[in-house]
Amino acid sequence: MSQSFLELSLVSMAFKTRQGPFQALSGINLRVDKGEFVSLIGHSGCGKSTLLNIIAGLYHCTSGGVLLEGREVNQPGPDRAVVFQNHSLLPWLTAYENIELAVKKTSQGKRNKAQIREWILHNLKLVQMDHAMNKRPEELSGGMKQRVGIARALAMEPKVLLMDEPFGALDALTRARLQDELLRIVADTGSTVVMVTHDVDEAVLLSDRVVMMTNGPAATIGEILNVNLARPRERLALATDARYLSARKAVLEFLYHKQLKAA
């Protein structure tokens, strides 16, 4: 039996609350192949970010387990770099230094000083932020900060890139541009990505598979949609593509028909 790259088996998560334990996730099974782009989509509060944090090792699931290349995930590490929703750049460091903080640790014994510098610059170029390498986060726009956040994660050379609503805080135009760039970067680097999103178009445009989660409590995977669209994908061409539209409709159907949440 072939071993999958990233495997979640029967992952459940309960949080302790004053009213007793709250079952957030229950019995989640998911296999992600190397080089695959998977999005987790669901209504807010369904636990998709919790699931991502479990993969990241930031949370410990109460039962079940996560295997990455056959090894159990039980603590955070650079092999599962996270792009946080609010960029989480350290405000007292420049864009370059923020990436350096991550790279210095992961490059120990692998790169010398000059190579580290080159690697940081390479990653800044990848997100087209090399022009602002000496700027602090406060001097950057929201989109630029998120670019640096992505560069920081990529620079750790993760086996899986985890993204927690990476473009959620951005305006629509900036978001679209960064999505296009992410498509290009993922194609260039062959990254395996697990992304949490609440944006249907984003999920369909970027993913190979869209994992749709049911509403909590005890949320689990409702449906998984394979997005059989050829890459590279073009936003404009896809806007009228029948397969894209039907994939989009399937996700909308799930979210607003089968899992409609009383707001």
Added chain:
Amino acid sequence: MTTTATLAAPTETSSARKSDTVTDLGAVTAAATSTPVVKASVAAAVPPTPTAKRRPAWLDTLGDYAARILPPVITVALLLGIWELASSQAGASLPPPSKVIADTKELILNPFFDNGGNDVGMAWQLLASLERVLYGYSIAVVVGISLGVLVGQFAIAMRGLDPVFQVLRTVPPLAWLPIALAGFRDGNPSAIFVIFITAVWPIIINTSIGIRNIPNDYRNVARVVQLNGVEYFWKIMMPAAAPYIFSGLRIGVGLSWLAIVAAEMLIGGVGVGFFIWDAWNSSRISDIVLALVYVGIVGFMLDRIVSWIGRWVARGSSVN
């Protein structure tokens, strides 16, 4: 003399973070606004045709200076005037400023004389006090930040130590002096201990608040990058908590300076506190007034220095 530590958190950090929804269009608008600047500099290069109706630049800067310097000068002059008038009445118990200056001329002009024993110039008196503050405060900084980190980082340390801190910090500085004298059997270390115990509480408490307020995001970044304890301390904890730590340090240095004068009155020897007490015992009221002015100026400078260091160290860390 009761001094309660006010736990002021820096306003910069408590203010909400800027929203992240700034678009890249910011760069475009910046470029647009820069054009008039270019035009203006071109216009300036060409000699202005209508013979300058605007006031010349140097007059403007002079006006700015005046607007900043005049109000405090006028306030001080007014206060001195009122004091002069009030103290010039027949039977006034305090000397007017004119008499203070006349009486203390020798002290003002000769800050560095040394006649042996306690009979030394004001500069030596102040330096002796500053030396004690320096020792006591330095110990307070090291101990205060260490304990603050401990209490801020570990919930169990917080539960164990915080009640003790909360009780001890309300003890007035001078109440520690007899205990210190009993322990050290010497005046100087006792004074230094009083400074330490006065300054340490706001440093501990502000540091622990700063540590506890480190955003979870930064902790998560550190965990993903797998920083070890030492790296986390220097690269995340200290810069993130710096604004809080420095507001504690600022309160601490102010309290030290408040406490030193009182402590020195009791322990004697060279120092501005005992100078004041000695002057009172020999009815040299003018000397007291002069000493108070010096104490005020030195205290102000200490506060400025710590605040300036804080701003330099914490540059960037309070904004997100």
